[in-house]
Amino acid sequence: MSVISYTLEKCQKCMACIRICPTEALSMQQQRIQINREKCINCGQCLDACVHQGLQAKGSTLDDLAHYEKTVALLPPAVFGECHNHAEIEQLMHTFIEMGFDEVVELSAYEGAIYDHVQQYRKDNRGGYLISSFCPVVNRLIQMKYPMLLSNMIPFELTAEIAAKRIRQQYENKNVGIFYLCECIAKLPLGKFPYGNKRSEIDHCVSLVDLFPKIARIRNTKRLTTEICAKGLCSVASELFVQDEALSSTIVADGLKKVQLVLDLAEFGQLKGEHLLWLSNCINGCIGGNLLWGNPFEASINSRRHYASATKDAIELNNEEVILETVLFNRANMKSLKERMAEFTKINEQLEKLPGYDCGACGYPSCRVMAEEIVAGHSVLADCRIIHVKEI
Numbered sequence: 001m002s003v004i005s006y007t008l009e010k011c012q013k014c015m016a017c018i019r020i021c022p023t024e025a026l027s028m029q030q031q032r033i034q035i036n037r038e039k040c041i042n043c044g045q046c047l048d049a050c051v052h053q054g055l056q057a058k059g060s061t062l063d064d065l066a067h068y069e070k071t072v073a074l075l076p077p078a079v080f081g082e083c084h085n086h087a088e089i090e091q092l093m094h095t096f097i098e099m100g101f102d103e104v105v106e107l108s109a110y111e112g113a114i115y116d117h118v119q120q121y122r123k124d125n126r127g128g129y130l131i132s133s134f135c136p137v138v139n140r141l142i143q144m145k146y147p148m149l150l151s152n153m154i155p156f157e158l159t160a161e162i163a164a165k166r167i168r169q170q171y172e173n174k175n176v177g178i179f180y181l182c183e184c185i186a187k188l189p190l191g192k193f194p195y196g197n198k199r200s201e202i203d204h205c206v207s208l209v210d211l212f213p214k215i216a217r218i219r220n221t222k223r224l225t226t227e228i229c230a231k232g233l234c235s236v237a238s239e240l241f242v243q244d245e246a247l248s249s250t251i252v253a254d255g256l257k258k259v260q261l262v263l264d265l266a267e268f269g270q271l272k273g274e275h276l277l278w279l280s281n282c283i284n285g286c287i288g289g290n291l292l293w294g295n296p297f298e299a300s301i302n303s304r305r306h307y308a309s310a311t312k313d314a315i316e317l318n319n320e321e322v323i324l325e326t327v328l329f330n331r332a333n334m335k336s337l338k339e340r341m342a343e344f345t346k347i348n349e350q351l352e353k354l355p356g357y358d359c360g361a362c363g364y365p366s367c368r369v370m371a372e373e374i375v376a377g378h379s380v381l382a383d384c385r386i387i388h389v390k391e392i
């Protein structure tokens with residue numbers, strides 16, 4: 001489910017978002033941007049490209065705290081990349097208590113457990129390469145553009161979801177509200193639309209960058225005693241991921257361009273070894289999340305420092321908590337290979353009738369998207385400006 005929304009009044013119709021979208025999910029129709037929510041993978045590139053604030057990604061707000069008897073914030077360890085030392089981590093943790101949460105659970109010990117489970121899964125599944133599934137953008141990209149690679153994915157639950165489940169059990173009869181403070185926009189919809197169409201135990205997903213003005217205002221010298229888990233940092237910082245000898249033959253790719261390059265090689269059978277492909281949309285891993293306020297390079301330096309001084313052990317998680325049947329979204333709506341091939345043929349038939357200039361004058365990013373829209377019944381050949389001009 002796309003989390004991108006659009007404000008017509010702010011849009012300058014510059015088309016920058018349409019040009020940059022890697023999945024051609026955006027088009028300009030009737031003088032406004034249309035978002036194809038099936039195609040959007042929540043990568044956030046359009047938000048970065050739009051300098052007019054025509055596009056936004058919004059999560060829940062802290063107003064929702066009032067609806068619960070008890071509230072718990074789940075904090076991803078990626079945010080610690082924004083802190084220069086341990087004192088700043090403990091101050092940040094305390095800030096969320098001052099914001100109104102009753103409890104703050106930082107997730108490094110859960111991430112550490114996932115790191116261990118990845119190694120075990122790898123030992124148990126030899127015979128080809130495996131693809132990480134912790135990044136929802138990469139998961140959606142594979143589902144949409146590389147369906148042949150789906151069987152290579154490690155089907156692990158989202159760490160925050162595992163923690164939320166445990167917390168829900170702990171407070172079984174209480175009206176507890178679980179808020180996931182997200183480091184990237186792709187995680188904002190996961191409370192409502194979790195992997196595999198199941199029910200989520202997360203009640204609200206809140207953007208960390210939206211909280212930043214409040215964090216900056218109320219942050220002070222008060223600290224919440226916090227220990228963090230080194231392995232948990234390995235799960236969220238690309239450069240730390242390969243620390244362990246057992247993961248030395250891992251291909252780490254961050255940023256969508258590199259991810260697509262690795263997936264192209266995998267799809268065309270160019271990866272021969274038993275590699276693990278550790279892929280993330282954000283630069284340097286989750287520490288470069290597009291809902292964090294710093295930059296991925298300093299976050300990397302800070303994470304290295306925290307790694308060296310971390311003292312907490314990973315939590316014990318059993319396979320039932322971690323391994324899922326699928327990490328796919330809207331699985332029920334997935335087309336079969338036969339249906340895809342039939343659709344592909346129809347699209348190609350329409351594509352042959354179009355000029356192939358990819359000029360964008362029709363408002364679609366390419367002639368192929370125009371052909372797809374014709375097949376879907378949303379457009380007709382005469383909507384092509386070049387064909388239209390030739391006909392008059």
Ligand code: SF4
Nearest residue numbers: 011012015017050054
């Ligand atoms: S980049 Fe922003 S201003 Fe330009 S067309 Fe897209 S939404 Fe409108």
Ligand code: SF4
Nearest residue numbers: 021040041043044046
């Ligand atoms: S979030 Fe990414 S996939 Fe979705 S519309 Fe924006 S650029 Fe396209």
